[in-house]
Amino acid sequence: xxxxxxxxxxxxxASVSRAALLPVVLLSAxxxxxxxxxxxxxxxxxxxxxxxxxxxALGFPCH
Amino acid sequence: xxxxLITTPxxxxxxxxxxxxxxxxxxxxAAGMGGVGASAELAPYAGGLTDDGRVWLAHSPGEHDEATxxxxxLDSMIGAWAPEDGLERTLYTSLSSxxxxxxxxxxxxxxxxxxxxxxxxxxxxxxxxxxxxxxxLAPALGLPPELPGSAAAExxxxxxxxxxxxxxxxxxxxxxxxxxxxxxxxxxxxxIIAPHLIGAPHPHEFASRVPAELQGHFVAxxxxxxxVFWAILGSALGWLWQRGEAT
Numbered sequence: 001x002x003x004x005x006x007x008x009x010x011x012x013x014a015s016v017s018r019a020a021l022l023p024v025v026l027l028s029a030x031x032x033x034x035x036x037x038x039x040x041x042x043x044x045x046x047x048x049x050x051x052x053x054x055x056x057a058l059g060f061p062c063h
Numbered sequence: 064x065x066x067x068l069i070t071t072p073x074x075x076x077x078x079x080x081x082x083x084x085x086x087x088x089x090x091x092x093a094a095g096m097g098g099v100g101a102s103a104e105l106a107p108y109a110g111g112l113t114d115d116g117r118v119w120l121a122h123s124p125g126e127h128d129e130a131t132x133x134x135x136x137l138d139s140m141i142g143a144w145a146p147e148d149g150l151e152r153t154l155y156t157s158l159s160s161x162x163x164x165x166x167x168x169x170x171x172x173x174x175x176x177x178x179x180x181x182x183x184x185x186x187x188x189x190x191x192x193x194x195x196x197x198x199x200l201a202p203a204l205g206l207p208p209e210l211p212g213s214a215a216a217e218x219x220x221x222x223x224x225x226x227x228x229x230x231x232x233x234x235x236x237x238x239x240x241x242x243x244x245x246x247x248x249x250x251x252x253x254x255i256i257a258p259h260l261i262g263a264p265h266p267h268e269f270a271s272r273v274p275a276e277l278q279g280h281f282v283a284x285x286x287x288x289x290x291v292f293w294a295i296l297g298s299a300l301g302w303l304w305q306r307g308e309a310t
Contacts, residue, residue, distance in 0.1 A: 018176060025173045032169030039163045041222050050146060051159035052211075058163060059199060059208035059285050061221035 164296065167198070172300050178237055184302035191297015192290075193240070197233035199289035201255070205263030208285040210278055213271040216264040228258035 039051045040060040048055075048062075055062040146155045175182050175190050202225045209215060231254045238251030271278070 021176060025176045028169040029173035032166040032171075032173065035162055035166030036170070039159045039166065041226075043218075050155040051162075053152070053156040054159040054163060056208065056210065056281075057156075057160070057285055058289065059203055059206075061206055061215070061218060061225050062209065063211070063215065063218060 164292065167194070167293075168296055168300060171296060172304070174233070174237075175300065175304070178241055182301050182308075183305040184298045187297040187299070187301020187304070188294060189297070190301070191293040191295070193236050194233065194297065195290050195293035197236060198229045199286060199293070201232040201258070202228045203282070203286065205259060207282050210273045210281050212273045213278065214266045216266045220264040224258065224261075224263050228263075231255065231258050 038047060040055055040058065042048070052062065146152045171190060171194050174194070175187065179186055179190060205228060206221055206225060215221065235251040235254030238247045238254065240251075242248065242251070
């Protein structure tokens, strides 16, 4: 009984902290998308050449 | 905790990169393909394929030519910008692979935090495999990983299709697996299928100068390394997150 109560409390605590994390989550998703875009999709010559082999290896459309 | 979450995908991806290199010699071969060493081997197939810049020009005559005008000018510009073959090139490839792993890691973690009920190594692995299906398998069905020198349709159209397919598949998988309502499940299936009904942009004729056998090896190696990468990334993120929550 007490175990289930404490685990429920822990779960609610976890969900609260996760809700509080929302801005961080969105920021990390945005930063991640930005980085992946920069490496995988940006058309700049320099970026393309530097990341060329990775793009091919990861199956990004290249060229 | 955040520090650990941010730095570990880097190490992880580096490790995956190493394993990918070990388990997939074709990938290394591919990585060097635009380079001088491999071009000698491929010269019979690729005609005037001498360096990275030429490969690029050879099958992308559209927008880049318009933007820069003369072929010689672009060639010399790329010659100045492209990393040197050998160590430098490998360094840049490693760096960009690590960056990609870092970016994917951040996005996968965000997706898990938004969508997963529990986050541990086991669920992380599931999410990682889901991401593999969304980001590697589904786009590859329409646009298989290509070696330099392959014929392909216009770049922006392919990139758009690629991104759209990855997002639709990811969302569809989540609806299908993560939600109980039958209607949402059906919507998920439709989302997964839709990009393939629309169809990936393809060249009108298959005029690849790359040997088909090499291309086959490359696609297999690429898929295998992607699967390994996502499985490790997902498990490690889940494991780390759980460990962080426990403390």
